[in-house]
Amino acid sequence: MSTLEAKSLGLSYGGAYIFEDLNLAVPEGKITVFIGSNGCGKSTLLRSMARLLKPQRGTVVLSGSDIAGMSTKEVARKLAILPQGPAAPEGLTVLQLVKQGRYPYQSWLKQWSREDEAAVFAALEATGMNELKERTVDSLSGGQRQRAWIAMTLAQETPVILLDEPTTYLDLTHQIEVLDLLYELNVREKRTIVMVLHDINLACRYADHIVAIRQGKIQAAGRPEEVVDSALMEAVFQLKCEIIPDPLYGTPLCIPHDKTRLRAAKAAQKPAGETRREPVSGEELVGVRRADNGGLVMA
The missing domain is CATH 3.40.50.300 (P-loop containing nucleotide triphosphate hydrolases)
Structure with a gap:
Protein backbone atom coordinates (compact mmCIF):
# COMPACT_ATOMS: atom_id res chain seq x y z
CA MET A 1 0.00 0.00 0.00
CA LEU A 239 32.41 1.23 -8.04
CA LYS A 240 34.00 -2.17 -7.62
CA CYS A 241 33.40 -3.47 -4.12
CA GLU A 242 32.61 -6.42 -1.91
CA ILE A 243 29.22 -6.59 -0.20
CA ILE A 244 29.32 -8.41 3.12
CA PRO A 245 26.82 -8.68 5.99
CA ASP A 246 27.07 -5.91 8.57
CA PRO A 247 28.44 -7.74 11.66
CA LEU A 248 25.95 -5.92 13.93
CA TYR A 249 22.77 -5.79 11.87
CA GLY A 250 23.21 -8.24 9.00
CA THR A 251 22.40 -5.54 6.44
CA PRO A 252 24.57 -5.10 3.32
CA LEU A 253 27.95 -3.51 4.04
CA CYS A 254 29.94 -2.06 1.13
CA ILE A 255 33.73 -2.52 1.17
CA PRO A 256 35.12 -0.55 -1.79
CA HIS A 257 38.13 -1.79 -3.74
CA ASP A 258 41.10 0.56 -3.77
CA LYS A 259 43.67 -0.58 -6.34
CA THR A 260 46.70 1.04 -4.71
CA ARG A 261 45.93 -0.12 -1.18
CA LEU A 262 44.82 -3.52 -2.47
CA ARG A 263 48.23 -4.08 -4.10
CA ALA A 264 49.98 -2.93 -0.92
CA ALA A 265 47.89 -5.27 1.20
CA LYS A 266 48.67 -8.18 -1.10
CA ALA A 267 52.39 -7.42 -0.96
CA ALA A 268 52.30 -7.22 2.84
CA GLN A 269 50.83 -10.72 3.03
CA LYS A 270 53.75 -12.35 1.18
CA PRO A 271 55.84 -14.68 3.40
CA ALA A 272 59.48 -13.64 3.99
CA GLY A 273 61.72 -14.65 1.09
CA GLU A 274 58.81 -15.39 -1.22
CA THR A 275 58.74 -13.26 -4.35
CA ARG A 276 55.50 -14.49 -5.86
CA ARG A 277 52.24 -15.96 -4.66
CA GLU A 278 48.69 -16.32 -5.86
CA PRO A 279 46.62 -13.08 -5.83
CA VAL A 280 44.62 -12.40 -2.70
CA SER A 281 40.89 -12.06 -3.26
CA GLY A 282 38.87 -9.11 -1.97
CA GLU A 283 37.05 -11.59 0.24
CA GLU A 284 40.25 -12.63 1.99
CA LEU A 285 41.26 -9.04 2.56
CA VAL A 286 38.04 -8.07 4.33
CA GLY A 287 37.85 -11.27 6.34
CA VAL A 288 34.90 -13.01 4.73
CA ARG A 289 34.36 -16.30 2.97
CA ARG A 290 31.87 -17.74 0.55
CA ALA A 291 29.02 -19.71 2.12
CA ASP A 292 27.59 -22.84 0.49
CA ASN A 293 24.77 -20.77 -1.01
CA GLY A 294 27.24 -18.40 -2.66
CA GLY A 295 26.71 -15.51 -0.23
CA LEU A 296 29.42 -13.78 1.79
CA VAL A 297 29.73 -14.38 5.53
CA MET A 298 32.26 -13.28 8.14
CA ALA A 299 35.23 -15.65 8.23
Missing part, protein backbone atom coordinates in the same frame (compact mmCIF):
# COMPACT_ATOMS: atom_id res chain seq x y z
CA SER A 2 1.27 3.50 -0.84
CA THR A 3 0.37 7.01 0.31
CA LEU A 4 2.75 8.66 -2.18
CA GLU A 5 3.22 7.66 -5.82
CA ALA A 6 4.85 8.96 -8.97
CA LYS A 7 3.04 7.90 -12.14
CA SER A 8 4.67 8.22 -15.57
CA LEU A 9 6.64 11.18 -14.22
CA GLY A 10 8.65 13.28 -16.65
CA LEU A 11 10.73 16.30 -15.69
CA SER A 12 13.16 18.26 -17.85
CA TYR A 13 15.65 21.11 -17.58
CA GLY A 14 16.48 23.08 -20.73
CA GLY A 15 14.65 20.60 -22.93
CA ALA A 16 16.61 17.59 -21.65
CA TYR A 17 14.66 15.09 -19.57
CA ILE A 18 16.04 14.20 -16.15
CA PHE A 19 13.21 11.73 -15.63
CA GLU A 20 10.98 10.26 -18.29
CA ASP A 21 8.08 7.90 -17.66
CA LEU A 22 9.21 7.18 -14.09
CA ASN A 23 6.92 5.15 -11.83
CA LEU A 24 7.44 4.75 -8.09
CA ALA A 25 5.19 3.73 -5.21
CA VAL A 26 6.53 4.63 -1.75
CA PRO A 27 5.65 1.91 0.80
CA GLU A 28 3.35 3.31 3.48
CA GLY A 29 4.67 3.41 7.05
CA LYS A 30 8.21 2.47 5.98
CA ILE A 31 11.57 4.20 5.58
CA THR A 32 12.50 4.60 1.93
CA VAL A 33 15.97 5.83 0.94
CA PHE A 34 17.03 7.12 -2.49
CA ILE A 35 20.64 6.30 -3.40
CA GLY A 36 22.67 7.12 -6.49
CA SER A 37 25.66 9.07 -7.74
CA ASN A 38 25.83 12.86 -7.71
CA GLY A 39 23.59 14.42 -10.33
CA CYS A 40 21.54 11.28 -10.97
CA GLY A 41 18.29 13.01 -9.97
CA LYS A 42 17.66 11.87 -6.38
CA SER A 43 16.92 15.32 -4.99
CA THR A 44 15.02 16.31 -8.12
CA LEU A 45 12.72 13.33 -7.71
CA LEU A 46 12.21 14.10 -4.01
CA ARG A 47 11.35 17.73 -4.75
CA SER A 48 8.98 16.70 -7.54
CA MET A 49 7.12 14.40 -5.19
CA ALA A 50 6.77 17.29 -2.71
CA ARG A 51 5.38 19.59 -5.46
CA LEU A 52 8.38 21.89 -5.23
CA LEU A 53 9.11 21.12 -8.89
CA LYS A 54 6.38 20.81 -11.49
CA PRO A 55 6.73 17.79 -13.79
CA GLN A 56 6.18 18.22 -17.53
CA ARG A 57 4.49 14.84 -17.70
CA GLY A 58 2.74 12.45 -15.37
CA THR A 59 1.35 12.93 -11.89
CA VAL A 60 2.28 12.65 -8.24
CA VAL A 61 -0.48 11.08 -6.17
CA LEU A 62 -0.72 11.90 -2.46
CA SER A 63 -3.32 10.06 -0.37
CA GLY A 64 -5.24 9.14 -3.51
CA SER A 65 -5.34 12.66 -5.02
CA ASP A 66 -3.29 14.36 -7.73
CA ILE A 67 -0.98 16.63 -5.74
CA ALA A 68 -1.12 19.29 -8.48
CA GLY A 69 -4.80 19.90 -7.75
CA MET A 70 -4.42 20.25 -3.99
CA SER A 71 -4.09 23.55 -2.13
CA THR A 72 -0.77 24.40 -0.50
CA LYS A 73 -2.16 24.00 3.00
CA GLU A 74 -3.85 20.72 2.09
CA VAL A 75 -0.52 19.33 0.87
CA ALA A 76 1.24 20.67 3.99
CA ARG A 77 -1.19 18.79 6.24
CA LYS A 78 -0.31 15.52 4.53
CA LEU A 79 3.36 15.93 3.60
CA ALA A 80 6.32 17.71 5.21
CA ILE A 81 9.64 18.25 3.47
CA LEU A 82 12.99 19.20 4.96
CA PRO A 83 15.23 20.48 2.14
CA GLN A 84 18.99 20.20 2.10
CA GLY A 85 20.78 22.79 4.25
CA PRO A 86 17.79 24.84 5.45
CA ALA A 87 18.58 28.26 6.94
CA ALA A 88 16.71 30.03 9.73
CA PRO A 89 16.54 33.83 10.11
CA GLU A 90 19.15 35.21 12.51
CA GLY A 91 17.96 35.27 16.11
CA LEU A 92 15.08 32.82 15.59
CA THR A 93 14.66 30.53 18.60
CA VAL A 94 14.05 26.80 18.42
CA LEU A 95 10.53 27.30 19.78
CA GLN A 96 9.73 29.92 17.15
CA LEU A 97 11.05 27.63 14.42
CA VAL A 98 9.02 24.64 15.56
CA LYS A 99 5.89 26.77 15.76
CA GLN A 100 6.26 27.42 12.03
CA GLY A 101 5.25 23.80 11.53
CA ARG A 102 1.71 24.70 12.58
CA TYR A 103 1.24 27.14 9.69
CA PRO A 104 -0.97 24.72 7.68
CA TYR A 105 -3.52 24.76 10.49
CA GLN A 106 -3.73 28.55 10.89
CA SER A 107 -6.29 30.84 9.28
CA TRP A 108 -7.98 34.19 9.85
CA LEU A 109 -10.71 32.41 11.77
CA LYS A 110 -8.52 29.86 13.55
CA GLN A 111 -5.53 31.22 15.41
CA TRP A 112 -3.17 29.48 17.87
CA SER A 113 -4.95 26.69 19.74
CA ARG A 114 -4.37 24.08 22.43
CA GLU A 115 -3.91 21.53 19.65
CA ASP A 116 -1.11 23.65 18.19
CA GLU A 117 0.55 23.99 21.59
CA ALA A 118 0.33 20.24 22.19
CA ALA A 119 1.78 19.45 18.75
CA VAL A 120 4.75 21.78 19.29
CA PHE A 121 5.45 20.37 22.77
CA ALA A 122 5.24 16.78 21.46
CA ALA A 123 7.65 17.60 18.62
CA LEU A 124 10.16 19.18 21.02
CA GLU A 125 9.94 16.20 23.35
CA ALA A 126 10.27 13.64 20.54
CA THR A 127 13.45 15.28 19.27
CA GLY A 128 14.95 16.00 22.69
CA MET A 129 14.87 19.75 22.02
CA ASN A 130 12.56 20.92 24.82
CA GLU A 131 15.44 22.04 27.05
CA LEU A 132 16.93 23.99 24.13
CA LYS A 133 13.72 25.63 22.95
CA GLU A 134 14.80 29.15 24.01
CA ARG A 135 18.19 28.87 22.29
CA THR A 136 18.62 30.54 18.92
CA VAL A 137 18.89 28.13 16.02
CA ASP A 138 22.19 29.64 14.86
CA SER A 139 23.78 28.93 18.27
CA LEU A 140 23.17 25.17 18.05
CA SER A 141 25.57 22.42 17.03
CA GLY A 142 25.03 20.75 13.67
CA GLY A 143 23.18 17.79 15.14
CA GLN A 144 21.03 19.97 17.41
CA ARG A 145 20.17 22.27 14.51
CA GLN A 146 19.05 19.35 12.37
CA ARG A 147 16.94 18.02 15.24
CA ALA A 148 15.29 21.44 15.54
CA TRP A 149 14.33 21.39 11.87
CA ILE A 150 13.03 17.84 12.19
CA ALA A 151 10.97 19.00 15.18
CA MET A 152 9.39 21.62 12.93
CA THR A 153 8.40 18.96 10.39
CA LEU A 154 6.99 16.80 13.20
CA ALA A 155 4.86 19.70 14.42
CA GLN A 156 3.10 19.60 11.04
CA GLU A 157 1.74 16.20 12.09
CA THR A 158 1.89 14.82 8.56
CA PRO A 159 1.79 11.10 7.75
CA VAL A 160 4.59 11.57 5.18
CA ILE A 161 7.99 13.22 5.78
CA LEU A 162 10.55 13.84 3.01
CA LEU A 163 14.17 14.74 3.85
CA ASP A 164 16.85 15.74 1.36
CA GLU A 165 20.24 14.59 2.65
CA PRO A 166 19.45 15.16 6.36
CA THR A 167 22.96 14.06 7.42
CA THR A 168 24.93 16.39 5.11
CA TYR A 169 27.73 18.32 6.88
CA LEU A 170 27.25 16.29 10.08
CA ASP A 171 29.99 14.22 11.70
CA LEU A 172 29.36 10.51 12.15
CA THR A 173 28.04 10.86 15.71
CA HIS A 174 25.45 13.42 14.65
CA GLN A 175 24.55 11.42 11.55
CA ILE A 176 23.68 8.42 13.71
CA GLU A 177 21.81 10.69 16.14
CA VAL A 178 19.58 12.07 13.36
CA LEU A 179 18.98 8.70 11.69
CA ASP A 180 18.20 7.05 15.04
CA LEU A 181 15.63 9.78 15.68
CA LEU A 182 13.95 9.21 12.30
CA TYR A 183 14.01 5.45 12.83
CA GLU A 184 12.36 5.79 16.25
CA LEU A 185 9.67 8.08 14.81
CA ASN A 186 8.94 5.56 12.09
CA VAL A 187 8.72 2.65 14.52
CA ARG A 188 6.70 4.54 17.12
CA GLU A 189 4.33 6.53 14.92
CA LYS A 190 4.44 4.58 11.62
CA ARG A 191 5.14 7.73 9.65
CA THR A 192 6.20 7.23 6.04
CA ILE A 193 9.74 8.60 5.71
CA VAL A 194 11.52 9.19 2.40
CA MET A 195 15.06 10.53 2.34
CA VAL A 196 18.12 10.95 0.17
CA LEU A 197 21.36 9.58 1.64
CA HIS A 198 24.89 9.36 0.25
CA ASP A 199 26.28 6.85 2.75
CA ILE A 200 25.35 3.46 1.32
CA ASN A 201 26.06 1.56 4.52
CA LEU A 202 23.86 3.84 6.62
CA ALA A 203 21.17 3.72 3.93
CA CYS A 204 21.15 -0.08 4.09
CA ARG A 205 21.13 -0.07 7.88
CA TYR A 206 18.14 2.25 8.29
CA ALA A 207 16.03 1.69 5.17
CA ASP A 208 13.16 -0.73 4.78
CA HIS A 209 13.10 0.08 1.08
CA ILE A 210 15.99 1.20 -1.16
CA VAL A 211 15.50 2.99 -4.48
CA ALA A 212 18.69 3.04 -6.57
CA ILE A 213 18.67 5.73 -9.27
CA ARG A 214 20.96 5.87 -12.30
CA GLN A 215 20.76 8.57 -14.96
CA GLY A 216 17.16 9.44 -14.15
CA LYS A 217 15.92 5.86 -14.12
CA ILE A 218 15.21 3.47 -11.27
CA GLN A 219 17.91 0.82 -11.49
CA ALA A 220 16.55 -1.27 -8.62
CA ALA A 221 14.05 -1.00 -5.77
CA GLY A 222 13.33 -3.26 -2.82
CA ARG A 223 14.66 -4.37 0.55
CA PRO A 224 18.39 -3.62 0.97
CA GLU A 225 19.17 -7.31 1.40
CA GLU A 226 17.42 -8.08 -1.88
CA VAL A 227 18.80 -5.39 -4.18
CA VAL A 228 22.16 -4.12 -2.89
CA ASP A 229 24.99 -6.21 -4.29
CA SER A 230 28.32 -5.62 -6.01
CA ALA A 231 26.69 -5.62 -9.46
CA LEU A 232 24.29 -2.84 -8.44
CA MET A 233 27.10 -0.77 -6.94
CA GLU A 234 29.12 -1.03 -10.13
CA ALA A 235 26.10 -0.15 -12.30
CA VAL A 236 24.98 2.82 -10.19
CA PHE A 237 28.29 4.18 -8.84
CA GLN A 238 30.87 2.63 -11.21
Whole structure:
Protein backbone atom coordinates (compact mmCIF):
# COMPACT_ATOMS: atom_id res chain seq x y z
CA MET A 1 0.00 0.00 0.00
CA SER A 2 1.27 3.50 -0.84
CA THR A 3 0.37 7.01 0.31
CA LEU A 4 2.75 8.66 -2.18
CA GLU A 5 3.22 7.66 -5.82
CA ALA A 6 4.85 8.96 -8.97
CA LYS A 7 3.04 7.90 -12.14
CA SER A 8 4.67 8.22 -15.57
CA LEU A 9 6.64 11.18 -14.22
CA GLY A 10 8.65 13.28 -16.65
CA LEU A 11 10.73 16.30 -15.69
CA SER A 12 13.16 18.26 -17.85
CA TYR A 13 15.65 21.11 -17.58
CA GLY A 14 16.48 23.08 -20.73
CA GLY A 15 14.65 20.60 -22.93
CA ALA A 16 16.61 17.59 -21.65
CA TYR A 17 14.66 15.09 -19.57
CA ILE A 18 16.04 14.20 -16.15
CA PHE A 19 13.21 11.73 -15.63
CA GLU A 20 10.98 10.26 -18.29
CA ASP A 21 8.08 7.90 -17.66
CA LEU A 22 9.21 7.18 -14.09
CA ASN A 23 6.92 5.15 -11.83
CA LEU A 24 7.44 4.75 -8.09
CA ALA A 25 5.19 3.73 -5.21
CA VAL A 26 6.53 4.63 -1.75
CA PRO A 27 5.65 1.91 0.80
CA GLU A 28 3.35 3.31 3.48
CA GLY A 29 4.67 3.41 7.05
CA LYS A 30 8.21 2.47 5.98
CA ILE A 31 11.57 4.20 5.58
CA THR A 32 12.50 4.60 1.93
CA VAL A 33 15.97 5.83 0.94
CA PHE A 34 17.03 7.12 -2.49
CA ILE A 35 20.64 6.30 -3.40
CA GLY A 36 22.67 7.12 -6.49
CA SER A 37 25.66 9.07 -7.74
CA ASN A 38 25.83 12.86 -7.71
CA GLY A 39 23.59 14.42 -10.33
CA CYS A 40 21.54 11.28 -10.97
CA GLY A 41 18.29 13.01 -9.97
CA LYS A 42 17.66 11.87 -6.38
CA SER A 43 16.92 15.32 -4.99
CA THR A 44 15.02 16.31 -8.12
CA LEU A 45 12.72 13.33 -7.71
CA LEU A 46 12.21 14.10 -4.01
CA ARG A 47 11.35 17.73 -4.75
CA SER A 48 8.98 16.70 -7.54
CA MET A 49 7.12 14.40 -5.19
CA ALA A 50 6.77 17.29 -2.71
CA ARG A 51 5.38 19.59 -5.46
CA LEU A 52 8.38 21.89 -5.23
CA LEU A 53 9.11 21.12 -8.89
CA LYS A 54 6.38 20.81 -11.49
CA PRO A 55 6.73 17.79 -13.79
CA GLN A 56 6.18 18.22 -17.53
CA ARG A 57 4.49 14.84 -17.70
CA GLY A 58 2.74 12.45 -15.37
CA THR A 59 1.35 12.93 -11.89
CA VAL A 60 2.28 12.65 -8.24
CA VAL A 61 -0.48 11.08 -6.17
CA LEU A 62 -0.72 11.90 -2.46
CA SER A 63 -3.32 10.06 -0.37
CA GLY A 64 -5.24 9.14 -3.51
CA SER A 65 -5.34 12.66 -5.02
CA ASP A 66 -3.29 14.36 -7.73
CA ILE A 67 -0.98 16.63 -5.74
CA ALA A 68 -1.12 19.29 -8.48
CA GLY A 69 -4.80 19.90 -7.75
CA MET A 70 -4.42 20.25 -3.99
CA SER A 71 -4.09 23.55 -2.13
CA THR A 72 -0.77 24.40 -0.50
CA LYS A 73 -2.16 24.00 3.00
CA GLU A 74 -3.85 20.72 2.09
CA VAL A 75 -0.52 19.33 0.87
CA ALA A 76 1.24 20.67 3.99
CA ARG A 77 -1.19 18.79 6.24
CA LYS A 78 -0.31 15.52 4.53
CA LEU A 79 3.36 15.93 3.60
CA ALA A 80 6.32 17.71 5.21
CA ILE A 81 9.64 18.25 3.47
CA LEU A 82 12.99 19.20 4.96
CA PRO A 83 15.23 20.48 2.14
CA GLN A 84 18.99 20.20 2.10
CA GLY A 85 20.78 22.79 4.25
CA PRO A 86 17.79 24.84 5.45
CA ALA A 87 18.58 28.26 6.94
CA ALA A 88 16.71 30.03 9.73
CA PRO A 89 16.54 33.83 10.11
CA GLU A 90 19.15 35.21 12.51
CA GLY A 91 17.96 35.27 16.11
CA LEU A 92 15.08 32.82 15.59
CA THR A 93 14.66 30.53 18.60
CA VAL A 94 14.05 26.80 18.42
CA LEU A 95 10.53 27.30 19.78
CA GLN A 96 9.73 29.92 17.15
CA LEU A 97 11.05 27.63 14.42
CA VAL A 98 9.02 24.64 15.56
CA LYS A 99 5.89 26.77 15.76
CA GLN A 100 6.26 27.42 12.03
CA GLY A 101 5.25 23.80 11.53
CA ARG A 102 1.71 24.70 12.58
CA TYR A 103 1.24 27.14 9.69
CA PRO A 104 -0.97 24.72 7.68
CA TYR A 105 -3.52 24.76 10.49
CA GLN A 106 -3.73 28.55 10.89
CA SER A 107 -6.29 30.84 9.28
CA TRP A 108 -7.98 34.19 9.85
CA LEU A 109 -10.71 32.41 11.77
CA LYS A 110 -8.52 29.86 13.55
CA GLN A 111 -5.53 31.22 15.41
CA TRP A 112 -3.17 29.48 17.87
CA SER A 113 -4.95 26.69 19.74
CA ARG A 114 -4.37 24.08 22.43
CA GLU A 115 -3.91 21.53 19.65
CA ASP A 116 -1.11 23.65 18.19
CA GLU A 117 0.55 23.99 21.59
CA ALA A 118 0.33 20.24 22.19
CA ALA A 119 1.78 19.45 18.75
CA VAL A 120 4.75 21.78 19.29
CA PHE A 121 5.45 20.37 22.77
CA ALA A 122 5.24 16.78 21.46
CA ALA A 123 7.65 17.60 18.62
CA LEU A 124 10.16 19.18 21.02
CA GLU A 125 9.94 16.20 23.35
CA ALA A 126 10.27 13.64 20.54
CA THR A 127 13.45 15.28 19.27
CA GLY A 128 14.95 16.00 22.69
CA MET A 129 14.87 19.75 22.02
CA ASN A 130 12.56 20.92 24.82
CA GLU A 131 15.44 22.04 27.05
CA LEU A 132 16.93 23.99 24.13
CA LYS A 133 13.72 25.63 22.95
CA GLU A 134 14.80 29.15 24.01
CA ARG A 135 18.19 28.87 22.29
CA THR A 136 18.62 30.54 18.92
CA VAL A 137 18.89 28.13 16.02
CA ASP A 138 22.19 29.64 14.86
CA SER A 139 23.78 28.93 18.27
CA LEU A 140 23.17 25.17 18.05
CA SER A 141 25.57 22.42 17.03
CA GLY A 142 25.03 20.75 13.67
CA GLY A 143 23.18 17.79 15.14
CA GLN A 144 21.03 19.97 17.41
CA ARG A 145 20.17 22.27 14.51
CA GLN A 146 19.05 19.35 12.37
CA ARG A 147 16.94 18.02 15.24
CA ALA A 148 15.29 21.44 15.54
CA TRP A 149 14.33 21.39 11.87
CA ILE A 150 13.03 17.84 12.19
CA ALA A 151 10.97 19.00 15.18
CA MET A 152 9.39 21.62 12.93
CA THR A 153 8.40 18.96 10.39
CA LEU A 154 6.99 16.80 13.20
CA ALA A 155 4.86 19.70 14.42
CA GLN A 156 3.10 19.60 11.04
CA GLU A 157 1.74 16.20 12.09
CA THR A 158 1.89 14.82 8.56
CA PRO A 159 1.79 11.10 7.75
CA VAL A 160 4.59 11.57 5.18
CA ILE A 161 7.99 13.22 5.78
CA LEU A 162 10.55 13.84 3.01
CA LEU A 163 14.17 14.74 3.85
CA ASP A 164 16.85 15.74 1.36
CA GLU A 165 20.24 14.59 2.65
CA PRO A 166 19.45 15.16 6.36
CA THR A 167 22.96 14.06 7.42
CA THR A 168 24.93 16.39 5.11
CA TYR A 169 27.73 18.32 6.88
CA LEU A 170 27.25 16.29 10.08
CA ASP A 171 29.99 14.22 11.70
CA LEU A 172 29.36 10.51 12.15
CA THR A 173 28.04 10.86 15.71
CA HIS A 174 25.45 13.42 14.65
CA GLN A 175 24.55 11.42 11.55
CA ILE A 176 23.68 8.42 13.71
CA GLU A 177 21.81 10.69 16.14
CA VAL A 178 19.58 12.07 13.36
CA LEU A 179 18.98 8.70 11.69
CA ASP A 180 18.20 7.05 15.04
CA LEU A 181 15.63 9.78 15.68
CA LEU A 182 13.95 9.21 12.30
CA TYR A 183 14.01 5.45 12.83
CA GLU A 184 12.36 5.79 16.25
CA LEU A 185 9.67 8.08 14.81
CA ASN A 186 8.94 5.56 12.09
CA VAL A 187 8.72 2.65 14.52
CA ARG A 188 6.70 4.54 17.12
CA GLU A 189 4.33 6.53 14.92
CA LYS A 190 4.44 4.58 11.62
CA ARG A 191 5.14 7.73 9.65
CA THR A 192 6.20 7.23 6.04
CA ILE A 193 9.74 8.60 5.71
CA VAL A 194 11.52 9.19 2.40
CA MET A 195 15.06 10.53 2.34
CA VAL A 196 18.12 10.95 0.17
CA LEU A 197 21.36 9.58 1.64
CA HIS A 198 24.89 9.36 0.25
CA ASP A 199 26.28 6.85 2.75
CA ILE A 200 25.35 3.46 1.32
CA ASN A 201 26.06 1.56 4.52
CA LEU A 202 23.86 3.84 6.62
CA ALA A 203 21.17 3.72 3.93
CA CYS A 204 21.15 -0.08 4.09
CA ARG A 205 21.13 -0.07 7.88
CA TYR A 206 18.14 2.25 8.29
CA ALA A 207 16.03 1.69 5.17
CA ASP A 208 13.16 -0.73 4.78
CA HIS A 209 13.10 0.08 1.08
CA ILE A 210 15.99 1.20 -1.16
CA VAL A 211 15.50 2.99 -4.48
CA ALA A 212 18.69 3.04 -6.57
CA ILE A 213 18.67 5.73 -9.27
CA ARG A 214 20.96 5.87 -12.30
CA GLN A 215 20.76 8.57 -14.96
CA GLY A 216 17.16 9.44 -14.15
CA LYS A 217 15.92 5.86 -14.12
CA ILE A 218 15.21 3.47 -11.27
CA GLN A 219 17.91 0.82 -11.49
CA ALA A 220 16.55 -1.27 -8.62
CA ALA A 221 14.05 -1.00 -5.77
CA GLY A 222 13.33 -3.26 -2.82
CA ARG A 223 14.66 -4.37 0.55
CA PRO A 224 18.39 -3.62 0.97
CA GLU A 225 19.17 -7.31 1.40
CA GLU A 226 17.42 -8.08 -1.88
CA VAL A 227 18.80 -5.39 -4.18
CA VAL A 228 22.16 -4.12 -2.89
CA ASP A 229 24.99 -6.21 -4.29
CA SER A 230 28.32 -5.62 -6.01
CA ALA A 231 26.69 -5.62 -9.46
CA LEU A 232 24.29 -2.84 -8.44
CA MET A 233 27.10 -0.77 -6.94
CA GLU A 234 29.12 -1.03 -10.13
CA ALA A 235 26.10 -0.15 -12.30
CA VAL A 236 24.98 2.82 -10.19
CA PHE A 237 28.29 4.18 -8.84
CA GLN A 238 30.87 2.63 -11.21
CA LEU A 239 32.41 1.23 -8.04
CA LYS A 240 34.00 -2.17 -7.62
CA CYS A 241 33.40 -3.47 -4.12
CA GLU A 242 32.61 -6.42 -1.91
CA ILE A 243 29.22 -6.59 -0.20
CA ILE A 244 29.32 -8.41 3.12
CA PRO A 245 26.82 -8.68 5.99
CA ASP A 246 27.07 -5.91 8.57
CA PRO A 247 28.44 -7.74 11.66
CA LEU A 248 25.95 -5.92 13.93
CA TYR A 249 22.77 -5.79 11.87
CA GLY A 250 23.21 -8.24 9.00
CA THR A 251 22.40 -5.54 6.44
CA PRO A 252 24.57 -5.10 3.32
CA LEU A 253 27.95 -3.51 4.04
CA CYS A 254 29.94 -2.06 1.13
CA ILE A 255 33.73 -2.52 1.17
CA PRO A 256 35.12 -0.55 -1.79
CA HIS A 257 38.13 -1.79 -3.74
CA ASP A 258 41.10 0.56 -3.77
CA LYS A 259 43.67 -0.58 -6.34
CA THR A 260 46.70 1.04 -4.71
CA ARG A 261 45.93 -0.12 -1.18
CA LEU A 262 44.82 -3.52 -2.47
CA ARG A 263 48.23 -4.08 -4.10
CA ALA A 264 49.98 -2.93 -0.92
CA ALA A 265 47.89 -5.27 1.20
CA LYS A 266 48.67 -8.18 -1.10
CA ALA A 267 52.39 -7.42 -0.96
CA ALA A 268 52.30 -7.22 2.84
CA GLN A 269 50.83 -10.72 3.03
CA LYS A 270 53.75 -12.35 1.18
CA PRO A 271 55.84 -14.68 3.40
CA ALA A 272 59.48 -13.64 3.99
CA GLY A 273 61.72 -14.65 1.09
CA GLU A 274 58.81 -15.39 -1.22
CA THR A 275 58.74 -13.26 -4.35
CA ARG A 276 55.50 -14.49 -5.86
CA ARG A 277 52.24 -15.96 -4.66
CA GLU A 278 48.69 -16.32 -5.86
CA PRO A 279 46.62 -13.08 -5.83
CA VAL A 280 44.62 -12.40 -2.70
CA SER A 281 40.89 -12.06 -3.26
CA GLY A 282 38.87 -9.11 -1.97
CA GLU A 283 37.05 -11.59 0.24
CA GLU A 284 40.25 -12.63 1.99
CA LEU A 285 41.26 -9.04 2.56
CA VAL A 286 38.04 -8.07 4.33
CA GLY A 287 37.85 -11.27 6.34
CA VAL A 288 34.90 -13.01 4.73
CA ARG A 289 34.36 -16.30 2.97
CA ARG A 290 31.87 -17.74 0.55
CA ALA A 291 29.02 -19.71 2.12
CA ASP A 292 27.59 -22.84 0.49
CA ASN A 293 24.77 -20.77 -1.01
CA GLY A 294 27.24 -18.40 -2.66
CA GLY A 295 26.71 -15.51 -0.23
CA LEU A 296 29.42 -13.78 1.79
CA VAL A 297 29.73 -14.38 5.53
CA MET A 298 32.26 -13.28 8.14
CA ALA A 299 35.23 -15.65 8.23
